[in-house]
Amino acid sequence: MGNDLPEIKLVFDEPKLKKKTPRHIADFSPEQRKDLAVELGLPAFRANQVSNHYFTHLSSNPQTWSDIPADLRETLAELFIPKLIELVRSVTCDNGMTRKDLWRLHDGVLVESVLMRYTDRTTVCISSQAGCGMNCPFCATGQAGLTRNLTAGEITEQIVAAARSCASGELPGGPTRLSNIVFMGMGEPLANYNSVMRSLRNITDPNPHGLGISARSVTVSTVGLVNGIERLINEGLPVTLAISLHTPDDELRNSLVPINSRWKVKEVLQAADAYAEKTGRRYSIEYAMIKDINDQTWRADLLGRLLKNRNAHVNLIPLNPTPGSKWTASRPEDEAEFVRILESYGVPTTVRDTRGREIEGACGQLAAAFIK
Numbered sequence: 001m002g003n004d005l006p007e008i009k010l011v012f013d014e015p016k017l018k019k020k021t022p023r024h025i026a027d028f029s030p031e032q033r034k035d036l037a038v039e040l041g042l043p044a045f046r047a048n049q050v051s052n053h054y055f056t057h058l059s060s061n062p063q064t065w066s067d068i069p070a071d072l073r074e075t076l077a078e079l080f081i082p083k084l085i086e087l088v089r090s091v092t093c094d095n096g097m098t099r100k101d102l103w104r105l106h107d108g109v110l111v112e113s114v115l116m117r118y119t120d121r122t123t124v125c126i127s128s129q130a131g132c133g134m135n136c137p138f139c140a141t142g143q144a145g146l147t148r149n150l151t152a153g154e155i156t157e158q159i160v161a162a163a164r165s166c167a168s169g170e171l172p173g174g175p176t177r178l179s180n181i182v183f184m185g186m187g188e189p190l191a192n193y194n195s196v197m198r199s200l201r202n203i204t205d206p207n208p209h210g211l212g213i214s215a216r217s218v219t220v221s222t223v224g225l226v227n228g229i230e231r232l233i234n235e236g237l238p239v240t241l242a243i244s245l246h247t248p249d250d251e252l253r254n255s256l257v258p259i260n261s262r263w264k265v266k267e268v269l270q271a272a273d274a275y276a277e278k279t280g281r282r283y284s285i286e287y288a289m290i291k292d293i294n295d296q297t298w299r300a301d302l303l304g305r306l307l308k309n310r311n312a313h314v315n316l317i318p319l320n321p322t323p324g325s326k327w328t329a330s331r332p333e334d335e336a337e338f339v340r341i342l343e344s345y346g347v348p349t350t351v352r353d354t355r356g357r358e359i360e361g362a363c364g365q366l367a368a369a370f371i372k
């Protein structure tokens with residue numbers, strides 16, 4: 001499907017990229033939102049009213065805000081919830097149960113989110129940065145480098161848009177509730193720490209200050225920024241931590257996940273252990289299975305030995321190859337043997353499903369195809 005994308009040329013002009021993102025209530029804590037209202041010459045309670053429309057009722061249409069005087073509604077919407085993301089294109093697969101959305105930000109930058117409906121849950125995978133500076137060679141986003149961090153408002157807007165799509169029954173099966181959020185789209189979430197943290201509060205704060213979704217339903221992935229994991233430990237927010245490990249040995253990891261030259265496998269796992277201990281949450285190890293690169297039996301054995309007494313779960317992800325890449329997914333028999341070896345060490349292991357393959361499902365691929 002992605003190959004049928006129309007040729008559309010995007011122009012990225014420098015001055016536009018430097019434009020500041022308009023401020024949005026999702027950038028602020030509930031207290032700061034009230035201060036903002038006062039600063040704008042409004043009573044503090046107006047901030048709560050707008051928060052309630054935005055987070056509780058998922059409404060961005062001021063015409064429906066009947067508790068606010070009609071002549072004030074548009075102004076409040078402009079001041080508090082300016083439109084930060086605009087849908088450029090959606091592509092679907094899995095009979096409409098998977099939908100990838102491409103968003104244009106106010107400065108022309110493109111980011112992606114993916115909404116996936118399962119029988120028991122609906123998950124959105126969102127982007128925390130435009131591009132990514134981590135430079136993992138197997139990843140489409142990594143190839144393009146980092147354009148900029150997203151603001152908390154831009155991150156939250158992807159989530160609220162997904163929640164709206166669920167509530168309005170846009171996915172087959174009728175209206176549903178957005179239940180899970182994963183920070184596994186474009187970007188390294190812990191490299192944009194403050195905005196990601198504000199977004200996490202927006203997700204987990206109860207209505208009217210946030211979406212009221214349990215921290216346990218949120219997953220934050222990282223390539224292993226140990227300083228970020230250490231900060232997260234002290235936030236008192238028990239989200240699931242996902243470590244994108246991809247190989248258990250430093251030698252290969254230095255090239256597959258270049259940040260490994262700063263924080264080695266051992267240090268990353270120690271930080272994840274500390275996180276698990278503090279939050280009581282099992283962490284996950286994400287492992288892209290790449291044919292003849294990281295799928296050998298000796299690596300499965302090393303990974304099993306590393307993880308056998310840890311509070312960790314392994315997700316094996318068949319690689320979704322970047323167009324033109326020399327790397328591809330592991331053979332099914334190698335994948336099965338990898339699972340068998342890990343399980344022989346008592347390490348819980350799941351082979352992830354590969355939702356969204358035919359729609360440039362891996363992060364960054366739709367944006368890359370679109371720009372081309």
Ligand code: SF4
Nearest residue numbers: 132134136139142187
């Ligand atoms: S795999 Fe993740 S961390 Fe690595 S370059 Fe891609 S988006 Fe960034």
